[in-house]
Amino acid sequence: MITYAYYPGCVAQESAKELDNATKFIADKLGINLIPMPEASCCGGGVIDGFDKNLKLFINGRTLALAEKDGLDIMTICNTCTLTLSEVNEELINNPESLEKTNEYLAKIGLKYSGKVKVKHILYAVRDDVGLDKLKEKAVKSLKGINIAPFYGCHILRPSSAVKFDDVENPQGFEELIKALGGEPVSYARRTKCCGFQTILVNEATSTSLAGNAIYEAQEKNADVMVTPCPLCHLSLDTYQTVAAKSINKKLSLPILHLPQLIGVALGGDYSEMGFSRHNVSLRGIMAKVRQNEI
Amino acid sequence: MEFKVRAYRFNPEIDEKPYYKEYTVEDYPGMTVLNALIKVKSELDGTLSFRRSCRSAICGSCAMKINGISKLACKTQVSPEIEKFGIINVEPLANMPVVRDLIVDQEIFFDKIKEIKPYLLGQREDEAHNHFHVLKEGEKISQPVYYKPEFQNLTGNNDTPNCILCECCYSECGGVVGNPRYLGPAALAKLYRYSEDPRDNDKNGSRLVNGSKPDGMWDCVHCQSCEEFCPKGISPVKSIVKLHERTIKNSITFSAGSKHVVSIAKSIGETGRLDEIKVAFESGGISGLINDLPMAFGAGLKGKIPPLRLKLIKDMEDIRLAYKELDLEEK
Numbered sequence: 121m122i123t124y125a126y127y128p129g130c131v132a133q134e135s136a137k138e139l140d141n142a143t144k145f146i147a148d149k150l151g152i153n154l155i156p157m158p159e160a161s162c163c164g165g166g167v168i169d170g171f172d173k174n175l176k177l178f179i180n181g182r183t184l185a186l187a188e189k190d191g192l193d194i195m196t197i198c199n200t201c202t203l204t205l206s207e208v209n210e211e212l213i214n215n216p217e218s219l220e221k222t223n224e225y226l227a228k229i230g231l232k233y234s235g236k237v238k239v240k241h242i243l244y245a246v247r248d249d250v251g252l253d254k255l256k257e258k259a260v261k262s263l264k265g266i267n268i269a270p271f272y273g274c275h276i277l278r279p280s281s282a283v284k285f286d287d288v289e290n291p292q293g294f295e296e297l298i299k300a301l302g303g304e305p306v307s308y309a310r311r312t313k314c315c316g317f318q319t320i321l322v323n324e325a326t327s328t329s330l331a332g333n334a335i336y337e338a339q340e341k342n343a344d345v346m347v348t349p350c351p352l353c354h355l356s357l358d359t360y361q362t363v364a365a366k367s368i369n370k371k372l373s374l375p376i377l378h379l380p381q382l383i384g385v386a387l388g389g390d391y392s393e394m395g396f397s398r399h400n401v402s403l404r405g406i407m408a409k410v411r412q413n414e415i
Numbered sequence: 416m417e418f419k420v421r422a423y424r425f426n427p428e429i430d431e432k433p434y435y436k437e438y439t440v441e442d443y444p445g446m447t448v449l450n451a452l453i454k455v456k457s458e459l460d461g462t463l464s465f466r467r468s469c470r471s472a473i474c475g476s477c478a479m480k481i482n483g484i485s486k487l488a489c490k491t492q493v494s495p496e497i498e499k500f501g502i503i504n505v506e507p508l509a510n511m512p513v514v515r516d517l518i519v520d521q522e523i524f525f526d527k528i529k530e531i532k533p534y535l536l537g538q539r540e541d542e543a544h545n546h547f548h549v550l551k552e553g554e555k556i557s558q559p560v561y562y563k564p565e566f567q568n569l570t571g572n573n574d575t576p577n578c579i580l581c582e583c584c585y586s587e588c589g590g591v592v593g594n595p596r597y598l599g600p601a602a603l604a605k606l607y608r609y610s611e612d613p614r615d616n617d618k619n620g621s622r623l624v625n626g627s628k629p630d631g632m633w634d635c636v637h638c639q640s641c642e643e644f645c646p647k648g649i650s651p652v653k654s655i656v657k658l659h660e661r662t663i664k665n666s667i668t669f670s671a672g673s674k675h676v677v678s679i680a681k682s683i684g685e686t687g688r689l690d691e692i693k694v695a696f697e698s699g700g701i702s703g704l705i706n707d708l709p710m711a712f713g714a715g716l717k718g719k720i721p722p723l724r725l726k727l728i729k730d731m732e733d734i735r736l737a738y739k740e741l742d743l744e745e746k
Contacts, residue, residue, distance in 0.1 A: 167676045359719065400714065
């Protein structure tokens with residue numbers, strides 16, 4: 121049994137609850153023990169250093185210290201949480217001044233951080249810690265015949281000085297996982313580009329044009345479904361898909377899965393267990409295909 | 416060992432649309448992509464056009480897309496690219512119009528650099544520094560002003576002045592892809608560099624106010640590509656975030672972007688969590704809310720609604736203490 125301190129982030133506990141549920145579903149099937157962190161705060165949504173750099177260090181240093189106190193590594197399911205926690209971890213490990221300042225605050229709340237925690241996104245926790253062989257072994261449905269477009273997004277790859285899971289120029293982790301589940305990974309240029317979420321409330325046109333063009337490119341490459349490891353990308357790609365279609369003046373209709381839902385389907389999760397009714401673009405077509413693929 | 420160079424070709428005067436042409440080149444140890452292109456041009460096809468000059472990663476001329484990523488051809492070795500991609504695929508930089516083959520029109524990029532006024536504004540009020548001073552007999556030269564502690568860090572980030580204006584960041588920038596009017600990473604990093612310079616006489620904060628307008632600093636999508644792919648190891652995005660922090664600390668909060676950041680900080684300070692509904696409302700205001708209503712209504716029908724009232728995280732007083740320690744409670 122692999123044990124992690126589980127840091128779902130805010131969106132997976134609010135508007136994207138289906139992601140949190142699917143994560144717990146697959147963790148149970150794959151033997152991942154997720155220890156909840158009820159004291160953990162929001163990471164700051166990737167923008168908190170624009171308010172105060174030290175606040176980013178303090179609140180995320182606290183989250184890291186909470187995991188360290190229990191002797192656990194952290195598992196995340198959101199790209200932006202992954203990057204923020206990883207950046208703060210790197211800063212605290214490599215900058216003694218930042219560590220001292222953060223520990224002065226942590227001492228006042230009965231915590232201390234020494235840099236022992238690793239932050240791991242679920243994509244790479246499944247690939248590296250669970251292992252793709254075990255994943256294959258546990259799968260009850262094959263994703264054979266389904267063209268799956270992996271959408272990495274930004275913060276699981278860049279900057280590689282902070283997140284070091286994959287080759288930033290030509291990542292393969294997602295493709296390896298899709299192949300292990302029997303699916304056909306779709307190769308397209310925008311798989312590592314930005315979904316635009318960070319400006320969705322600031323400049324919606326920028327944001328929706330980025331999301332729309334990524335969906336359009338995947339559609340043109342015959343993708344049946346797109347999968348993302350980040351709930352923020354999911355909001356841009358699925359919830360805003362109708363707006364994105366108008367923004368780029370193209371017809372878009374591509375179902376978007378959270379990564380744990382893709383794994384969950386292969387592990388036998390049904391429509392309601394995966395929370396597919398909460399998606400904007402219907403997944404009924406994909407589920408019909410999967411149902412025929414009994415292993 | 417032989418390898419293939421696949422080059423983007425386009426001469427708008429004769430070609431209807433761009434096409435790719437392949438060349439076979441013989442490798443040698445340490446060969447760079449620029450060496451390979453020079454070999455193609457001198458031995459195989461003299462019509463292939465690309466910019467190059469210093470061959471030492473300092474002039475920035477030979478920036479181009481190599482296997483999909485903006486890089487300096489002179490700084491990129493052939494063998495690791497072949498190992499990873501099996502080919503050298505060269506294309507012009509993105510986000511700028513193509514003049515011919517691998518050459519782009521840089522005007523839009525330099526117009527944006529000019530827009531942020533990349534020079535020190537006004538003059539120092541200190542009279543002694545505005546005039547030449549003729550030394551009298553026996554008078555010693557006083558300590559140069561730049562040795563004073565206030566002038567130790569002239570540019571905020573030590574890395575920003577190393578920019579060679581090669582446009583790799585601009586070509587990779589997600590913000591520019593989504594909004595071609597966006598100033599982009601190089602110009603904004605320069606804006607930060609000048610806004611930090613104690614020699615700059617920007618009395619009324621015009622740099623931060625102008626930088627906060629639409630298409631400015633708040634249009635950064637935080638894709639981190641500018642930092643990742645800068646061939647000189649500069650992080651424009653970190654400069655942009657410092658601009659955000661400086662702008663908010665100076666209470667220049669008229670833009671939706673600054674309201675968004677302040678709202679997130681406020682939400683964490685109150686609940687320990689990100690309140691999606693409140694942040695959406697406070698960032699976009701009523702017009703934003705009306706604009707998003709159809710989308711929000713659709714999502715609501717599917718049950719995709721965040722809770723109206725958030726439960727506080729456990730030990731919320733820890734977070735309140737962080738705000739208190741950093742003197743952020745009022746903000």
